[in-house]
Amino acid sequence: MSHDTENRQYEQRRVEKVVEVINNKEENLEARSAGLKQSVVELRKTFWDDVTVNLEEMDDIIETQESIKQQAAILSQKEQFHGKISAEIQTLQRLRNAPYFGRFDFIEEPGTEKESLYIGIASLMDQDEEDFLVYDWRAPISSLYYDFSPGPAHYQTLDSTISGEMTLKRQFIIKQGVIEGMFDTGITIGDELLQQALGNNASTSMKNIVATIQKEQNKIIRNERSKLLIVQGVAGSGKTSAALQRIAYLMYRYREELHADNIVLFSPNPLFSSYISNVLPELGETNVRQMTFLDYLKNGIGGNLTIESPFEQMEYVLTQTESEHYPIRMKNMDYLSTIDFMQLIDAFTSDLNGSGIQFKPIKFRGRTLIDQGQIGEYFYSLDKEIAIPNKMEMVSKWLLQELSKYQQQEIAEDWVMEQIELLDKEDYMRAYQRAEEKMQSSTVQDEEKILRRYMVKRFFQPLKKRVKQFAFVNILATYQQLFTEWNTKELPNNWQDIRAQIATDLSQKFLTWENATPYLYFKGRLLGDSADRSVRQLIIDEAQDYSAFQFAYIKHLFPYTRMTLLGDVNQAIYTHVAKENPLIPVEHVESHERITLTKSYRSTKQIVDFTTYFAPGHEPIEPFNREGSKPELINLQNENEWMTTVLTCVEEQLKKGNETIALICKTLEESEQIYHLLQDKLPIHLVNEETYTFEKGVLVLPIYLAKGIEFDAVIIPDASADHYSLESDKSLFYTACTRAMHALTILCRQEISPFIKLVPKELYDVKE
Numbered sequence: 001m002s003h004d005t006e007n008r009q010y011e012q013r014r015v016e017k018v019v020e021v022i023n024n025k026e027e028n029l030e031a032r033s034a035g036l037k038q039s040v041v042e043l044r045k046t047f048w049d050d051v052t053v054n055l056e057e058m059d060d061i062i063e064t065q066e067s068i069k070q071q072a073a074i075l076s077q078k079e080q081f082h083g084k085i086s087a088e089i090q091t092l093q094r095l096r097n098a099p100y101f102g103r104f105d106f107i108e109e110p111g112t113e114k115e116s117l118y119i120g121i122a123s124l125m126d127q128d129e130e131d132f133l134v135y136d137w138r139a140p141i142s143s144l145y146y147d148f149s150p151g152p153a154h155y156q157t158l159d160s161t162i163s164g165e166m167t168l169k170r171q172f173i174i175k176q177g178v179i180e181g182m183f184d185t186g187i188t189i190g191d192e193l194l195q196q197a198l199g200n201n202a203s204t205s206m207k208n209i210v211a212t213i214q215k216e217q218n219k220i221i222r223n224e225r226s227k228l229l230i231v232q233g234v235a236g237s238g239k240t241s242a243a244l245q246r247i248a249y250l251m252y253r254y255r256e257e258l259h260a261d262n263i264v265l266f267s268p269n270p271l272f273s274s275y276i277s278n279v280l281p282e283l284g285e286t287n288v289r290q291m292t293f294l295d296y297l298k299n300g301i302g303g304n305l306t307i308e309s310p311f312e313q314m315e316y317v318l319t320q321t322e323s324e325h326y327p328i329r330m331k332n333m334d335y336l337s338t339i340d341f342m343q344l345i346d347a348f349t350s351d352l353n354g355s356g357i358q359f360k361p362i363k364f365r366g367r368t369l370i371d372q373g374q375i376g377e378y379f380y381s382l383d384k385e386i387a388i389p390n391k392m393e394m395v396s397k398w399l400l401q402e403l404s405k406y407q408q409q410e411i412a413e414d415w416v417m418e419q420i421e422l423l424d425k426e427d428y429m430r431a432y433q434r435a436e437e438k439m440q441s442s443t444v445q446d447e448e449k450i451l452r453r454y455m456v457k458r459f460f461q462p463l464k465k466r467v468k469q470f471a472f473v474n475i476l477a478t479y480q481q482l483f484t485e486w487n488t489k490e491l492p493n494n495w496q497d498i499r500a501q502i503a504t505d506l507s508q509k510f511l512t513w514e515n516a517t518p519y520l521y522f523k524g525r526l527l528g529d530s531a532d533r534s535v536r537q538l539i540i541d542e543a544q545d546y547s548a549f550q551f552a553y554i555k556h557l558f559p560y561t562r563m564t565l566l567g568d569v570n571q572a573i574y575t576h577v578a579k580e581n582p583l584i585p586v587e588h589v590e591s592h593e594r595i596t597l598t599k600s601y602r603s604t605k606q607i608v609d610f611t612t613y614f615a616p617g618h619e620p621i622e623p624f625n626r627e628g629s630k631p632e633l634i635n636l637q638n639e640n641e642w643m644t645t646v647l648t649c650v651e652e653q654l655k656k657g658n659e660t661i662a663l664i665c666k667t668l669e670e671s672e673q674i675y676h677l678l679q680d681k682l683p684i685h686l687v688n689e690e691t692y693t694f695e696k697g698v699l700v701l702p703i704y705l706a707k708g709i710e711f712d713a714v715i716i717p718d719a720s721a722d723h724y725s726l727e728s729d730k731s732l733f734y735t736a737c738t739r740a741m742h743a744l745t746i747l748c749r750q751e752i753s754p755f756i757k758l759v760p761k762e763l764y765d766v767k768e
């Protein structure tokens with residue numbers, strides 16, 4: 001028998017033994033779980049039997065409460081225990097199919113015995129709970145697997161560095177308990193395994209990469225030192241993957257203190273959010289709080305303003321070039337994205353400490369109780385040294401006191417009795433009961449008084465709530481003054497133009513995307529920020545799309561939160577934000593650690609080689625060695641053939657077995673046109689801002705919604721020069737082309753884009 005066969009048989013026997021342990025453990029746990037479940041059900045049923053209820057004397061009441069508490073504690077303990085057992089069972093079930101994916105042999109010190117360690121998605125102890133049969137991929141020792149090839153190796157524990165020698169590194173593909181592939185590996189983690197993983201068809205949801213994490217990705221995943229970790233990585237280099245495995249790692253490493261609620265992930269769009277939503281559960285972790293920055297802003301700004309989405313802004317930039325206001329809007333975008341503008345808001349706010357804040361009158365049943373003048377007078381009578389948000393607190397307290405006085409006065413008014421009479425029976429009974437509770441020996445007059453009091457209180461409650469939320473401050477009107485009346489020496493050159501357009505938008509209660517963050521920042525300067533202190537880790541994917549202002553705001557909101565920013569300057573499609581972006585190394589980005597990823601895993605070597613020529617950045621891009629066919633350029637001679645050619649391209653890709661085929665357009669406008677032209681000819685789905693999930697098949701979508709996602713085949717329906725020629729189009733074109741895993745087809749209806757001309761001819765096939 002050959003050595004290889006012997007090895008394989010040995011490993012297969014081991015897998016079977018491990019699966020046996022898994023089965024035994026699961027059986028035991030199931031039995032315990034069933035017992036526990038039964039006892040929880042019984043306990044719930046008989047809860048009151050074991051509680052001594054006696055409410056006669058104070059002592060008895062206390063005793064009764066204690067008894068209830070005790071009983072509830074027993075129940076909750078049992079329920080928690082049951083939950084823990086269920087989680088353990090789920091872990092075992094996940095392990096059963098493929099208990100591990102890797103093995104390495106390690107000799108800690110010369111002369112000591114070699115240890116074989118097996119790595120999987122969770123730890124597994126043997127039947128006696130003494131030795132590890134499988135180590136969790138996140139355990140300190142498992143980092144050896146990702147960081148070293150056979151030879152000297154070391155890893156970090158909590159308090160020391162352990163060195164030794166790795167004598168073997170082996171990878172497995174195990175399915176349903178059977179070893180389907182086994183490779184002893186050298187320098188990189190399993191070219192073979194990675195080839196297999198990347199060669200598969202694209203999926204509509206992202207997969208975890210724990211079996212094939214690369215050394216440079218592992219640095220991101222296990223980084224614990226940095227308060228601010230910045231990752232610049234070319235398209236397809238595994239930034240999102242690294243971010244998600246990093247979250248799983250942090251949740252494991254800080255299991256006691258870090259919960260899913262303490263981690264927030266900002267993602268670029270809802271489609272992307274659902275695309276990545278399976279990764280953490282697959283790894284046995286709960287999904288963290290995921291939102292788009294737009295959702296975050298909408299939440300903070302509230303409902304009375306219309307907020308433009310970044311996609312609408314993008315669509316405007318790309319389609320409204322002929323509009324009269326376009327040049328000014330572009331200036332706005334530039335200026336409102338800068339730290340200078342943030343400083344301008346600070347200067348304005350500090351002037352507001354002297355005068356200028358607009359208030360809203362407090363009205364009750366159509367009558368003004370306290371007008372804005374009175375509120376302003378009170379506010380400006382307070383000490384200037386006190387910060388504005390603190391003064392707002394004081395105004396709110398004062399208003400609540402004033403309202404209480406009005407509340408008293410209203411009790412005797414006629415409308416109160418009318419309202420009492422209007423109460424339906426249930427409400428009336430409730431009001432009456434309350435009235436009765438409040439008085440022991442009531443007279444008829446007392447009773448009416450209490451009912452009146454109840455009714456007035458009920459009417460004043462929403463008003464008081466709004467006062468507590470500072471609804472008496474007219475944020476919008478105050479902010480508008482920045483663009484109408486306010487003057488200072490430090491205004492930018494083209495301020496007159498900028499401010500007129502913004503003032504018009506604000507008067508229509510419309511916030512452009514570039515103005516949404518400044519508005520919320522300003523609101524915070526007046527009312528105080530409502531930052532969520534429970535956020536301990538903030539992960540921002542596609543970080544190149546955030547402006548300097550937005551970053552500064554995020555840092556201002558989460559001053560003590562650890563942050564991981566991941567992005568790619570090559571894909572900075574919102575060009576006005578590219579300046580002062582922290583992904584570009586500049587002096588003023590405070591102390592941080594940077595990791596650069598240059599290897600691209602998503603696309604075939606042929607696609608990466610092609611796209612490298614028009615990548616806007618200057619970093620090297622290295623393809624992972626996976627072969628495919630060259631990108632194809634179809635240069636149409638006859639415009640009329642355009643749609644039939646697109647159709648033929650789609651059909652060809654389907655024939656080749658590609659399951660997700662994306663027609664990626666520059667804008668939504670273009671996507672809609674193509675959708676309408678093709679919808680009768682083949683099953684095709686249009687993806688827009690509201691698309692939350694996608695199916696396999698043929699999709700048509702704009703570039704900005706394809707961000708972060710990948711497809712088997714990408715077809716660019718029109719890459720003529722009139723679509724892609726400006727410097728700002730380069731990152732759009734790069735982003736579109738780099739979504740392709742296996743095939744890229746580019747059509748040109750007219751003169752071909754100059755970006756394609758940058759690529760040496762031998763790197764693509766041309767069809768006329």
Ligand SMILES: Nc1ncnc2c1ncn2[C@@H]1O[C@H](COP(=O)(O)OP(=O)(O)OP(=O)(O)O)[C@@H](O)[C@H]1O
Nearest residue numbers: 209212213214235236237238239240241601602708
């Ligand atoms: N170590 C790895 N093992 C297996 N697959 C990997 C690995 N790294 C990356 N990939 C795969 O490469 C593809 C791209 O990864 P990912 O989406 O994380 O990259 P990205 O840098 O966020 O890309 P982009 O910026 O272009 O959106 C995915 O299919 C991912 O599963």
